[in-house]
Amino acid sequence: MACLPLHGRVDCTRCFASANTVKFDTTRRTSPDGTWRITSNPLAWGNAEPEIVVLGFSKGPTQAGALASAPHDAIAYRGSRTAVGKILAHIGVVPQPEGGRYKEMVDRLVSDRSGRFHFGSLVRCTVVRYDEKSRTWKGSGGGMLDRFTGTGFGNEVATNCASEFLGTLPARTRLVVMFGLGTGLNYVRATRKLLETVRPGTWRTLNEVAYTDGQVTFVHVEHFASQGALIPDWLGETGHPRSEYGRNARDAVEAALLG
16 A cells, blocks of 8 residues: 655654654654654655655754744745755756746645655654754754664654655655765665665665665655755766766666656
8 A cells, every 4th residue: 555645744643652642843752862853743745646756854944943834835845945946857857947947846846736746754753863062953964864763763763754654655656866865875875774674675776876676766866955066066067076976866767767
């Protein structure tokens, strides 16, 4: 049975012991060592029977901070939709928009419940990490996934979420696009390890940023919130070697959708 959630708030309390008392965007669970915390606010956008699934890791501070005030369709990739559009166009899953109107294109895609795409995050609830130096909770930063899943708490949460929403995908789904590469591609390796746990099968490597279980192809792309020159480098605008990751992603996408 396909298990992608419908557009809107997602009815999932799997990681919380007292499901009947869970309140959206209010109920939290903290790891035993006090380092990690999740907030129960799972969300989904787009089609629940898509050809392509597009996932971040978790909602960052810009998205999570808008939950109480912004319309649902304005939350996903809030503040970064131009970058999202450029990345998706570079790998060939959307056309280059006229006049460079990437944001407007992504606005339409996110709100389309019967289109080609489903949007969400690998961990649907918001994940934050306590930073001892600043004494604040942070929802972004290098190594979030591999550090999170490297703990018993994080591994439980990520495995629950991946099992619930990626363990079985619609027959129509051929491609999952993952925002994030990580330092030295550590995000690619950590995600694959997690997916192999919840999707038993014969996995094989397609290239440095793509892998498949023979049914669905998973392709990693530059994160839409990457800073500095990382996105232009990945897009091939600067002649940087990082552009090879972008070309690899595009090749894997083409093979998944045309093969």
